[in-house]
Each structure stands twice: as structure tokens, then as C-alpha cells.
Amino acid sequence: xxxxxxxxxxxxxxxxxxxxxxxxxxxxxxxxxxxxxxxxxxxxxxxxxxxxxxxxxxxxxxxxxxxxxxxxxxxxxxxxxxxxxxxxxxxxxxxxxxxxxxxxxxxxxxxxxxxxxxxxxxxxxxxxxxxxxxxxxxxxxxxxxxxxxxxxxxxxxxxxxxxxxxxxxxxxxxxxxxxxxxxxxxxxxxxxxxxxxxxxxxxxxxxxxxxxxxxxxxxxxxxxxxxxxxxxxxxxxxxxxxxxxxxxxxxxxxxxxxxxxxxxxxxxxxxxxxxxxxxxxxxxxxxxxxxxxxxxxxxxxxxxxxxxxxxxxxxxxxxxxxxxxxxxxxxxxxxxxxxxx
Amino acid sequence: xxxxxxxxxxxxxxxxxxxxxxxxxxxxxxxxxxxxxxxxxxxxxxxxxxxxxxxxxxxxxxxxxxxxxxxxxxxxxxxxxxxxxxxxxxxxxxxxxxxxxxxxxxxxxxxxxxxxxxxxxxxxxxxxxxxxxxxxxxxxxxxxxxxxxxxxxxxxxxxxxxxxxxxxxxxxxxxxxxxxxxxxxxxxxxxxxxxxxxxxxxxxxxxxxxxxxxxxxxxxxxxxxxxxxxxxxxxxxxxxxxxxxxxxxxxxxxxxxxxxxxxxxx
Amino acid sequence: xxxxxxxxxxxxxxxxxxxxxxxxxxxxxxxxxxxxxxxxxxxxxxxxxxxxxxxxxxxxxxxxxxxxxxxxxxxxxxxxxxxxxxxxxxxxxxxxxxxxxxxxxxxxxxxxxxxxxxxxxxxxxxxxxxxxxxxxxxxxxxxxxxxxxxxxxxxxxxxxxxxxxxxxxxxxxxxxxxxxxxxxxxxxxxxxxxxxxxxxxxxxxxxxxxxxxxxxxxxxxxxxxxxxxxxxxxxxxxxxxxxxxxxxxxxxxxxxxxxxxxxxxxxxxxxxxxxxxx
Numbered sequence: 109x110x111x112x113x114x115x116x117x118x119x120x121x122x123x124x125x126x127x128x129x130x131x132x133x134x135x136x137x138x139x140x141x142x143x144x145x146x147x148x149x150x151x152x153x154x155x156x157x158x159x160x161x162x163x164x165x166x167x168x169x170x171x172x173x174x175x176x177x178x179x180x181x182x183x184x185x186x187x188x189x190x191x192x193x194x195x196x197x198x199x200x201x202x203x204x205x206x207x208x209x210x211x212x213x214x215x216x217x218x219x220x221x222x223x224x225x226x227x228x229x230x231x232x233x234x235x236x237x238x239x240x241x242x243x244x245x246x247x248x249x250x251x252x253x254x255x256x257x258x259x260x261x262x263x264x265x266x267x268x269x270x271x272x273x274x275x276x277x278x279x280x281x282x283x284x285x286x287x288x289x290x291x292x293x294x295x296x297x298x299x300x301x302x303x304x305x306x307x308x309x310x311x312x313x314x315x316x317x318x319x320x321x322x323x324x325x326x327x328x329x330x331x332x333x334x335x336x337x338x339x340x341x342x343x344x345x346x347x348x349x350x351x352x353x354x355x356x357x358x359x360x361x362x363x364x365x366x367x368x369x370x371x372x373x374x375x376x377x378x379x380x381x382x383x384x385x386x387x388x389x390x391x392x393x394x395x396x397x398x399x400x401x402x403x404x405x406x407x408x409x410x411x412x413x414x415x416x417x418x419x420x421x422x423x424x425x426x427x428x429x430x431x432x433x434x435x436x437x438x439x440x441x442x443x444x445x446x447x448x449x
Numbered sequence: 450x451x452x453x454x455x456x457x458x459x460x461x462x463x464x465x466x467x468x469x470x471x472x473x474x475x476x477x478x479x480x481x482x483x484x485x486x487x488x489x490x491x492x493x494x495x496x497x498x499x500x501x502x503x504x505x506x507x508x509x510x511x512x513x514x515x516x517x518x519x520x521x522x523x524x525x526x527x528x529x530x531x532x533x534x535x536x537x538x539x540x541x542x543x544x545x546x547x548x549x550x551x552x553x554x555x556x557x558x559x560x561x562x563x564x565x566x567x568x569x570x571x572x573x574x575x576x577x578x579x580x581x582x583x584x585x586x587x588x589x590x591x592x593x594x595x596x597x598x599x600x601x602x603x604x605x606x607x608x609x610x611x612x613x614x615x616x617x618x619x620x621x622x623x624x625x626x627x628x629x630x631x632x633x634x635x636x637x638x639x640x641x642x643x644x645x646x647x648x649x650x651x652x653x654x655x656x657x658x659x660x661x662x663x664x665x666x667x668x669x670x671x672x673x674x675x676x677x678x679x680x681x682x683x684x685x686x687x688x689x690x691x692x693x694x695x696x697x698x699x700x701x702x703x704x705x706x707x708x709x710x711x712x713x714x715x
Numbered sequence: 716x717x718x719x720x721x722x723x724x725x726x727x728x729x730x731x732x733x734x735x736x737x738x739x740x741x742x743x744x745x746x747x748x749x750x751x752x753x754x755x756x757x758x759x760x761x762x763x764x765x766x767x768x769x770x771x772x773x774x775x776x777x778x779x780x781x782x783x784x785x786x787x788x789x790x791x792x793x794x795x796x797x798x799x800x801x802x803x804x805x806x807x808x809x810x811x812x813x814x815x816x817x818x819x820x821x822x823x824x825x826x827x828x829x830x831x832x833x834x835x836x837x838x839x840x841x842x843x844x845x846x847x848x849x850x851x852x853x854x855x856x857x858x859x860x861x862x863x864x865x866x867x868x869x870x871x872x873x874x875x876x877x878x879x880x881x882x883x884x885x886x887x888x889x890x891x892x893x894x895x896x897x898x899x900x901x902x903x904x905x906x907x908x909x910x911x912x913x914x915x916x917x918x919x920x921x922x923x924x925x926x927x928x929x930x931x932x933x934x935x936x937x938x939x940x941x942x943x944x945x946x947x948x949x950x951x952x953x954x955x956x957x958x959x960x961x962x963x964x965x966x967x968x969x970x971x972x973x974x975x976x977x978x979x980x981x982x983x984x985x986x987x988x989x990x991x992x993x
Contacts, residue, residue, distance in 0.1 A: 141605070141670075142670065142671035142672065142673070143671050144670045144671050146605050146670065164669060164670060165605075165607075165669075165670070174607045174608075174637075174638050175639050175642075178721040178722075179719070179722060181767040181768070183767070183768075188725065188767065190723075190767065190810070192722050193719070220963055223962050223963070224961065224962060225720055225962065225963070227720055227963065228720070229720075229721070248477075249476060249477050250476070331990045337512070341484055341512060341513070342481055342482045344506065344614035344615055344667075345614050346609050346610050346613070346614035346615070346667070347608075347609035347610060347611070348611040348667075348669045351607045351609045351669070352669055357963065357965065358964060358965030358966070359958065359963070360636060360958055360964070361770070361771055361958045361959070361964070362635070362637055362770060363765070363766075363767065363768050363769050363770040363771075364635060364637070365767075365768030365769070370767065370768045372765075372767075372770075372771075373637050374721070375636060375637035376608075376638075377958075377964070378609070379965060381610070383623075383627050384966060385955065385956050386956065388794035388797075391929070393955060393992045393993050394992065396511070397510075397512065398512070399992070403968065406970075407965070407968065410971065411970075414971055415973075428476065430611075430669035432502070432611045432614065432666065432667030432668075432669075433481060433482060433502070433615075434475040434476060434479045434481035435481075436476045629795045630795050630798070632795070
């Protein structure tokens with residue numbers, strides 16, 4: 109397909125924001141608080157954070173919320189009444205300011221949520237989301253998108269990808285999907301015809317640090333390796349890495365009762381927690397942290413590629429930035445690549 | 450830290466300890482924990498102002514404990530944690546050697562935990578000026594304002610439990626949040642679940658928290674949860690004359706004293 | 716309304732059978748006939764059973780698909796949900812979603828003898844396939860059931876055990892751990908692997924299905940190997956912790972295998988390919 113490329117003037121972005129707001133779109137955008145950036149419902153353009161290399165949290169919350177109802181029930185005089193949640197009136201959402209390594213994660217999440225069983229809760233939410241990707245013109249030592257098949261200007265997962273042409277420059281907008289076209293039609297004047305074809309020179313340079321296919325093949329015989337113990341000795345066993353990850357999708361299902369009614373809730377969970385696999389009997393198939401760390405890496409770089417044909421890592425580096433013990437996934441992957449069996 | 454490296458090397462070489470816990474250079478400007486088990490790795494040890502992670506958290510970690518006797522490079526907050534842990538029977542002279550690091554970055558090797566305690570007791574736990582100001586501000590708020598402040602601050606919390614994981618005092622194998630019969634704290638992260646988790650955490654740390662800020666430093670979203678434990682410290686000062694970890698283990702919140710001002714127990 | 720994967724079928728508890736201390740069997744009927752019409756399952760599959768306001772719990776369907784109109788489950792009261800289930804009365808409505816997972820390849824076993832070996836509360840995952848085989852009895856040669864529990868009281872399905880004992884086309888051996896016998900106990904006394912070794916069933920054209928606590932399984936496999944059973948002819952079920960049941964929640968991995976989708980039924984040959992993560 110010939111991608112439609114348009115020019116969006118640097119001062120037109122705010123106008124676009126306002127037009128979308130007038131069209132009663134909810135806009136989720138990076139928001140800076142306590143020095144960290146999370147995606148929030150943005151009331152004004154001025155609220156949006158732009159200085160970050162990467163948001164602290166990924167944007168997966170929009171289609172896969174940390175906590176969401178999957179059904180409601182009530183026990184009354186008519187007996188038990190159970191209602192599913194209304195998936196047909198979910199609000200349209202613009203996800204604004206998503207980095208390409210975040211947008212591409214939607215593909216991995218979608219693979220998980222549609223593996224044989226189609227998860228219509230996730231799918232319905234995603235259907236309402238229009239993704240405004242913003243290419244990266246800066247990167248840091250945590251970034252490794254190019255090692256896992258991405259680039260700082262990767263279009264995958266975005267409906268429109270904006271690339272800023274130089275500091276304080278105008279934007280090149282690549283209109284990638286029908287959802288993107290719908291947005292253009294709302295504000296046609298802001299998306300000018302453009303002759304610019306080349307965006308590469310405006311993108312950050314992220315060197316390739318390892319070969320993910322090689323790692324994937326290697327992991328197949330790596331289950332008993334001692335690297336898992338060596339690498340995870342500093343691991344504190346929290347879920348920070350999983351919760352900031354754009355592709356981690358492990359969840360828990362919990363009931364919450366309030367008197368005679370209540371809800372069943374799906375909420376995030378993490379393979380790093382010791383209780384994740386604990387049986388009621390007390391038996392735990394992954395009783396030590398190294399087994400849990402192995403699961404995290406294996407799942408992303410071996411099991412998902414083999415079972416779902418997609419890598420469970422986009423190279424965003426969030427897990428390493430968020431880790432309170434400074435465990436670094438890039439460093440650990442490189443060491444796996446270098447270790448001989 | 451030439452002294453530390455030299456001493457760590459000796460301790461390993463003479464098999465005085467099996468592992469020395471210290472810091473090494475991490476990624477970028479970060480530092481991280483290092484477990485020295487071979488003499489040749491001692492050279493990786495560093496110490497500077499960036500080394501703030503409370504290493505005492507690793508003393509109770511199963512995989513580290515299993516290695517045998519430990520030595521630990523301990524700053525004042527780490528030493529305080531160790532004394533508190535010792536008073537809770539989590540560590541003792543047989544399994545831990547403390548290599549103290551003073552505020553002037555001087556190495557002091559303690560013969561035993563009593564010496565560590567004596568050193569620790571020279572200093573009162575003082576809340577830093579910036580946080581003190583914040584606590585005063587919170588104290589002056591109306592109840593409604595304070596409620597809003599906490600609801601806003603805790604809203605982004607996704608319950609990754611990094612605060613719990615980074616805290617040396619949160620060593621319980623089964624935390625209150627992990628109990629489900631009854632379900633004391635809701636599992637999902639939502640307004641009530643987040644509030645209850647953080648309030649419960651602060652309550653369980655009162656009279657045990659040594660104000661190292663590990664919880665706050667670990668929080669990936671930098672939520673100022675340490676304000677809760679700091680407030681409890683202030684209250685401890687007001688109602689019980691202050692808190693200082695001690696080997697005697699007369700825990701502030703769980704020890705009855707005849708001169709306690711509450712009269713419900715008399 | 717689109718299909719919601721997490722929406723359970725409402726089921727009425729038709730009958731509760733007290734099996735052993737803390738162990739009950741529920742016979743469940745679909746509240747909505749339309750649900751029952753579209754529902755089908757095979758022996759080996761499992762489901763998520765729920766008490767609204769408390770949560771969901773995973774266990775196998777213990778009834779045989781050859782008998783229509785209801786399903787049965789047997790559970791031991793251990794955790795939050797099984798405690799709540801245990802408190803339910805006949806006539807109450809609970810939730811059920813499923814069936815999930817793979818099945819015992821009972822069609823492939825045609826013409827063979829079947830040897831069932833179960834311990835304690837692990838008879839339920841096998842009961843579905845025992846009854847399935849007995850309902851299609853002409854398809855199989857000998858059927859042998861070796862079942863053990865810690866004590867006489869802990870044996871489940873006591874009525875069915877009597878039935879099987881009386882049947883001429885079933886060879887039933889029951890055993891209890893030493894010290895677990897009652898004065899009138901006439902069965903074997905000894906651990907399951909020991910009894911298997913003593914009975915020494917023939918491995919000729921025989922499929923062995925083994926379910927039980929890990930330690931029983933661990934010591935039974937070598938006995939079967941000694942008796943000449945090939946790994947391909949020994950089956951068991953795994954019971955890793957699960958939440959969703961359909962390959963998404965990420966809990967039940969044993970290496971690259973998802974117990975909820977690739978299992979719970981595995982041959983010993985398959986198990987030997989897997990890491991020890993169960």
C-alpha cells in the first residue's frame with residue numbers, strides 16, 4: 109500500500125487536539141507527575157508531556173486496563189442476576205504520543221488475546237482506540253528496539269505516525285489505517301499535501317545489540333542454564349517490570365462483593381511474584397526467583413515466538429528503567445547470547 | 450573504596466564469609482547490588498553517594514542466605530535495618546558481619562551487632578527538611594484536602610509491590626495482601642485497593658520503619674508513599690518519645706509498658 | 716451483546732454427595748436449556764467453577780460425556796472458593812465455564828485393555844474416563860482399577876466403588892496406606908505403587924492412566940516401566956494453577972506448554988520432554 113504522507117505544521121498539533129476534543133474524543137496522552145510519565149485523559153494540549161524519551165508506563169492500560177470488570181452480579185428477590193459488561197458503548201479514544209516500540213506492542217497483546225479464544229473484551233476496547241504514534245528522535249542506553257525487529261520510526265501498530273522533522277520542526281504524518289483517515293477527515297486542513305518522503309534522517313539512532321532469532325533458538329536448550337540464577341540474584345521479586353511492559357498480559361481474576369451485589373474483575377498480575385503459581389496445597393512449581401525470571405525471558409523470547417509467532421518484547425527498555433534493583437534486560441539478553449552452553 | 454575491596458577480598462579468601470554484599474556500577478548513572486563470592490570480583494565493589502539502595506533487603510532473601518555467612522557494606526540506614534531485623538530474629542552475629550560505612554565514607558568493621566547498635570544509637574532518625582515541609586503542609590490541610598491529595602497520589606499505583614519488595618522489613622513470606630481467607634485487602638488496583646494496601650503497609654511498618662526511603666526510591670511511578678511512614682515516625686515521636694531500632698526488641702507498637710498513656714489495658 | 720469468554724453458564728446444584736472428609740460431589744444442571752443444548756465435552760476436560768462474590772476455581776469435569784443433561788465435579792475444601800462451594804446447598808446456582816483443555820484419546824485406545832491407577836482426591840479426574848470406558852465397555856478388553864487413599868474414610872465415590880466391585884467386567888483393587896485401615900477393611904493395605912507392583916498387571920495391549928499426588932505418580936511410573944509399559948501408553952493429568960483456562964492469563968506454563976490448552980492430559984512420553992515445572 110502506498111502510505112499517504114502529509115505535513116502537519118508544528119502549531120497545528122494543538123489545533124488538531126482541540127478539534128478532536130470538540131468531536132468528543134477522549135484523548136489519552138503522556139502526563140508528567142512526580143517526574144514520571146503515565147498516560148492520562150488529557151484535558152488540554154498544554155498538559156501533554158513531550159520532553160521524555162519514553163513514558164514510564166506503557167499505554168497498554170487503554171485496551172487492557174490494570175483493573176476491569178468482566179461481569180456484574182446481584183443476588184436479589186429475583187434470584188441471581190449476572191450481567192456481562194457493555195462492550196458496545198465504549199468511548200472512542202485517541203492514544204496520543206505513543207512511541208513506536210509501544211505501538212508495536214499492541215500486536216503482541218492482540219496475539220495473546222486472540223490465541224484460539226477471541227477475547228472480545230480486549231478486542232472491543234482496542235477497536236475504539238486510534239493510535240497516534242510519535243517517532244523517536246532521541247534514545248538512551250535502555251533502548252533496543254532495533255534488536256527485536258523495530259525501528260525508532262516503526263509504523264506498526266500506529267494509525268497515524270508523526271515524525272518531527274528536526275527540533276522545533278514540523279511533523280511528517282503517515283496515515284496508516286482507516287482509523288487514521290477518519291482523523292484526517294475531521295481536520296483535513298491540518299494535514300497538508302507533502303512531498304517529503306524521507307524521515308530516516310530525523311530518527312534516533314539505535315544500534316542493534318543482539319540477534320533475537322539466535323537468542324530464541326538458543327533459549328530452546330537453555331532451561332537448565334545457571335544464568336537464570338546469576339542474573340536474578342539481585343531481583344527483588346516485584347512486578348514493576350511486568351506492569352510497565354507494553355506486552356506483558358498475565359492477569360488474575362478476582363471477585364469483589366459489596367453486600368448482595370458485586371463484580372468479577374480482571375486485573376494485572378506478574379510472573380515475578382512468588383504467589384503467581386502457588387497451589388492452594390502449598391506446592392509451587394516456580395518456587396524460586398530464578399525460575400520466575402527464567403519464565404519471564406522464556407515467555408517473551410522463546411514461548412511466544414514459537415506458539416504465537418510474535419516476540420514478547422519491543423525493546424522499549426521500560427522494565428530496566430523501572431527496576432528498583434537495576435536489573436537490565438538488554439544486558440541480560442546480551443549475556444545470554446554470549447554464554448556458551 | 451579501597452579499604453572495602455581489600456577487606457572483602459580477605460574475607461572471601463579466608464572463608465570468613467561466603468558472600469560480601471555491596472554495590473557495583475550499574476547502567477548509566479545507577480548503582481546496583483553486588484554479591485561477591487570470588488575474591489577476584491571484589492574489585493567491582495564501589496561506594497559513593499549514588500549507593501542508596503537499602504542492601505539489608507537481601508539479607509533475608511532465601512537464595513542469598515543459603516550461601517552461608519554474609520558480610521554487608523552497610524550505610525547508616527542499612528545498619529539500622531539490620532538492628533531491627535536482628536530484633537525480629539531475622540539475622541544474628543553467626544550469619545552476618547557488618548562492614549559499616551560512615552557518613553564520611555570511612556570503613557568500620559564491627560565485631561558484633563551490639564557494636565553496630567551502639568554506633569546506630571549515636572544518631573537520631575531525622576526526617577529530612579523537604580519531606581518535613583511536605584508533612585507540615587499535609588498536616589495543615591483540611592481532612593477533605595488531604596483525602597484528595599492521597600486519592601490523587603495513589604491513583605497511578607498499579608500494585609507492583611516494588612515498595613514491599615525493596616523494603617528490608619517486608620520479609621514476610623506471606624504478606625497480608627496475599628491472604629484471601631478472609632480477603633483483607635482487595636487484590637485489584639483501584640481506589641479502595643490502593644488505599645488499603647498503602648495504609649496497611651504503613652501500619653505494619655510503624656515502629657519498625659527506619660526511614661531509608663527504599664519504598665519511595667523503588668516506586669516506578671515515584672509516588673511519595675514514604676510520607677505515610679514518615680508521618681507514623683513523627684507520631685511515634687509525639688506519642689512514644691521517638692523510635693530507635695534496638696536489639697532489645699521492645700517494639701514500639703507491640704510492647705506493653707506500665708507507663709503507656711493509653712488506659713484501656715490498665 | 717458479543718460473546719464474553721468469561722461469562723459462566725448458570726448451573727443449578729441438583730445433588731450434593733458427601734464423599735469423604737472435606738470432599739463433595741456436585742451434580743450440576745444447566746439453568747438455561749439453550750446452554751445445555753450447545754454444550755458438549757469429552758473426558759479429560761476441565762472447567763472454572765464459581766461462587767459469585769468469592770471467585771473461580773479450576774477442576775475437571777468428573778462425569779462422563781456419555782451421560783447427557785448434567786455434569787459433575789468433585790472437589791476438596793481447601794481454598795477460598797472451594798470453601799464457598801462447600802457451603803452451597805442443593806438448589807443453589809453457581810457459575811461454570813468450560814470445557815477447556817485436551818482430552819483422553821479414548822478412541823485411540825479401542826481394542827486395548829485399560830489400567831486405571833488413582834490416589835486420593837485424584838480419582839475424580841479419572842472417573843470421567845472410567846465411566847466413559849465402561850459405557851463403551853465392548854470397545855475394550857480388560858478394565859482394571861487400582862485406587863488408594865490414606866485412610867478408608869478418604870476413599871471417594873464409595874457407592875461407585877461398590878458398583879465396580881460387583882461388576883464382572885471390572886477388576887477393582889482398593890488400598891489404603893498402612894495404618895489407614897478400619898477393622899472391617901477387606902481391601903489391600905499399602906501404598907499405591909507397592910500394590911501396583913504386587914498386582915503386576917500385564918502391559919500387553921494395555922493403556923495405563925495414572926492420577927494422584929506427585930509422590931504417588933513419581934513412584935508409580937518406574938513400576939509401570941518395570942512391568943513393560945511404554946511411555947506412550949501411560950497417561951496422566953497435570954494440575955497447574957490457572958485463572959482463565961484458555962491460554963491467556965500466563966500461569967500454567969510448563970516450559971512452552973500451556974497446561975490449559977495443550978493439557979491437562981499428557982502421556983508420559985510427552986511429560987519426559989517437559990521441564991520440571993509442575
